Structure formats: C-alpha cells, structure tokens
Amino acid sequence: MSTSSIAPPPAAAPAAGDYTPIRARSAPRPGTWIAAVIVALLVVALVNFLLTNPVLDWGTVATYILDVKVVQGVGWTLLLTVLSMVVGTVIALLAAIMRRSDNPVLRGVAWAYIFVFRGTPVYTQLVFWGLFTVIIPKIVIGVPFGPELLSFSTRDLFTAFWAAVIGLGLNEGAYLAEIFRSGLNSVDRGQSEASRALGMSEGLILRRIIVPQAMRVIVPPLGNETIGMLKTTSLVLAVPFTLDLTFATNGIANKLFTPIPLLIVAALWYLAITSVLMVGQHHLEKYFGRGFDARTPGAPGTKRSRQSAVNSAGTTPQNPLPEVEL
C-alpha cells in the first residue's frame, strides 16, 4: 500500500485469508510422551484394582444405586443444599451490606454474627439447633409482663428438617458474608459516584449497580461453597435429621455389613450432583459476566471490531481503556 500520497480507500486493503499460512512441523515434545506412558500404566493398574478386588463388590453397588431409600436420600440432600444455600446467601448479603454501613450498630451486629458462627464448629451448631425446641419450647407474642396475644409451640414448626436448614444456612452465611464483602469492595468506587451524580439513592445504587457487578466476583467462590455445602449436609445426623444420602447409605451398609460398596454408591451420587451444580455455576458465571468479557457477542448482525478480535484471542493483556474505532 502506498503511503506517499493519499491513502487508498479501505476497499483496496488485502482481503482476509489472502496469504499462504506457514507450513510448520511441531517441535519434538518428549515430556508429553513420557507423561502419557506413566499415566497409562497407572490407569491400567487402577482398572485392574477396580475390577478384580472383591471387597468393592460391584454387584451390591448396582443393586443399591437406585434403591428407593438412596434416591430419596439424594432428594433430601439436594433440598437441604439448595435451601441452606438460599438462607446463607440472603443472610450473607445482609451481613455484608451491614458491615459496609455508616451505622455502627448494624456494623457491630454483623461483626458479632460472623464472629460467632464462623468461630464455632458447624457440628456443634447443628446439635444446638436440634435442641432448640428443648431450650425454647414456646414462643409467645404479647406485651412484656402483660397479656399474651399469640403463642405457639416451637415443636410444631421447627422440625428436624428446618433445624438442619437453619443450622447449615446460618453457618454458611458467616462464610459467604466475607465473600460477599470482598465482592462488593471489588466494584470501582467511581461506579457509585457516577450513580450518585445521577440522583440515585444508596439503596438503589446497591441493588442496581454494585450487587450485579459484585456477583461476577462472588459467583465462582459461591459455586465452590455450594459444592462444599452438598457434602456438609452429611453432618445433619447431629440434629438429628436421618433421611439424607449419607445416613441412608450408612443405614443400608450397617444392615448388610458391607460398608465399601455403599460408600461407592454415595460417592457416585455426590459426584453426579456436583457435576450438575458445576453446570449451573457455569451458566451463572456467564450471566453475571455479561458486558465484562470482550467475547460477549454484540448485537446480532454487527461486525466484530478489530480490537475485540485481538482481545478474544487472550494472548494480549487487555487495555482497560480500549481506544479504537469499531
């Protein structure tokens, strides 16, 4: 292209693909081959062990993997996981916002909650919630020292299942609160400033601007915590709640005197649920990452810019202020 006179119109630029790519042969990579051989040998040894060791008893695994009690246990475990994560998330968001508050009372309450629930074992907390109906058998709403307006027995409402959900949720909330706090802090301060300049109230700024952006940072550890929670639900026998997956498989194992195959049944189910949770996490990450990723497609039918093509290759550090004409 001539640069001495007026530049030719863009139509004269070389068309994409108008070159012969380099015909290259890969450089030798002995390390890859050595690693492959070692791993292949280990896999053969593992398969041999899995197939020939009689203690594993695959027949029993096959019999019980779809046992009614086991499948119901999977259902209860999933329900416990989801509900306690919902409880934990709501509490954590409140606690994280309270810790950012100007109000010293709210800050103190949030601090104390995190201190207590993060500082004691979840097992202890579950035992406590299991005994809740013994400690507080009746809740009375009325005038202090005056007449009772409404009273009900906690035993009717606070079943073992809800004790487990509340116990797991409150414990989880304390951990999540710290994750949420760092997520909220990760949002550029200029964002709330720009929102304030538009006349938005602090509550509106949190809800519409800060939290949606913080979620991008929060979701990956939140997914991690959810998978952790799936396995923590096996502690609910402390309440005692006895319908979850671990308790169900243990019960069968104790009856048959064959612990190993039933452990494999439980492990396979936990792995299956984890896989499903990972898919959910992937979709959440994609949703909250919208607008942040140069790979996010633009409006349909628009041409991808040169800069976004360079960025999406992932080989060049991204300029935070891309200055290019589309």
Next chain:
Amino acid sequence: MSHENTHRAAPAEEAVPAIQIEGLHKSFGDVHVLTGCDLTVRPGEVAVLVGPSGSGKSTLLRCINQLEEASAGRVRIEGVTQGYAEQPLADGRWQKLSAKQIAAQRARIGMVFQRFQLFPHMTALHNVMEAPVHVLGMEKAQAESEARELLARVGLAERADHYPSELSGGQQQRVAIARALAMKPELMLFDEPTSALDPELVAEVLAVLQDLAADGMTMVVVTHEMGFAREVADTVVFMDEGRIIEQGPPAQVIDSPRSDRLKDFLASVL
C-alpha cells in the same frame, strides 16, 4: 456559531445565576485544597476551568453537585442553596438536608467523568435509561424512546445494544453524556472529559460538547483543551493552588494574561 462569546449582553437586571459559589473552602484532612472561591455562572453560559494539576479544579466542580462536601462557603443552583436549608437555625447552625433531598438536588445536575464510569453490566441503551426509569419513575417505553433519541443525538444510534466494553473510549464518553442528558439536567459538569482518550478520539467528544453549548446548555468544563476553551467558552477561569486567579472571556484570559502564573501556565500548555 450562534453561541460565540456573547458575554454580558444581558441587561442590568440579570436572571438568577445558574450557579453561584461564594467563599468556598475545602480541606482534606490538613490539606487546604480550595481557599475561598467565588464563581457565578449565568444560565446558558459555558465556563471552562483551567489550571495546573492539583489546582483544585476538579474539587470545585465536585462541590457543585455535592460529590464533595464543602468545608465552608455556599453553593446555590438557580438560587437554591445546595446541601443545607436556606436559612440558619436559631442557634446559628445550618440544617443539613436529608440524603433523599440531596439526591433530588443532584438529579438536576448532569456530570460526565474522566473515566466515563458507564455501568459495564448494561448496554448503552440501558445505561441511558437507568436513571430516568429508577430515579424519575418514567415508563420504560418512554425512557427507551428518549434514550434512543439521545444516543442518536450523540451519533450512536447504531450502538444502542452494545455493552461499554464493546465501545471505543470516545463512544463510551458520548454514551456517558447521553446518560447525563437523559435526566434533563439544568446544567452539565464535565470533569476532564477527554483526558482518558486517544488523541484522535478527542474531537468526536468535543463536537458533542460544542453542540450542547450551541443549544444553550449551562456547562462547567474542566479541561486541558485550550483550543476548545478559546472556541466554545464564554468564560475561562484560571485556578492555581485552590484559588481563582483570573477569569473572563477567552480573548482576555488566554490572549492577554495579567498574572505571571497564568503566563507560565499558558506557556506550558499552548
């Protein structure tokens, strides 16, 4: 250009000033950043603040819409005291306004930032619609049609459905201007609107500012673009070390500076 330098054409009985700043001081800890500023901006006037970095230009601008709280002095917008009640209390103290009242005052002042500060999780269209819908309670359909009109006005009708990360700096800044205009502000503040832009993108943003000025928008612009100041400003205000040193029409301030500090400053930027 219709708007060119028509200062002091108004008769003796002037309208209420768009902005009136009296004896403004601001300290950050023990650093006295603004040391007594007085500034009056008439409706439809374009005031350009220039000065070396650290001279207090941005702080002065941010005191106008209460992003910074003044330590002393008073800011009035269209005659209304900002942040405090009009009259002092019986004991001489001033009653602060509530957060809600301050937000309502801010909503009438548009602001554009050096680093755009678009909401990255929303498309250009939703950036512009956000405040009208959620602050003013406008119907979504109406907000969308107004937002599309504003985006067209800044030359970005085609980019309405793009996220900020898919736009160039110049385009992002034009969306930010549309976002501020969507609140139908009485005046617009610009804090170095072109300083974060590549040189070839500065012109497209300045063109939008020039267009706004021609439409009679009251504007306060902090900038280092002396060409813009000369062409578009009604008043050029030179600040140094927290004080307004000189102010007047560009022909006077830029072409025949009186103080040595202004002469030095102009020598370094022109």
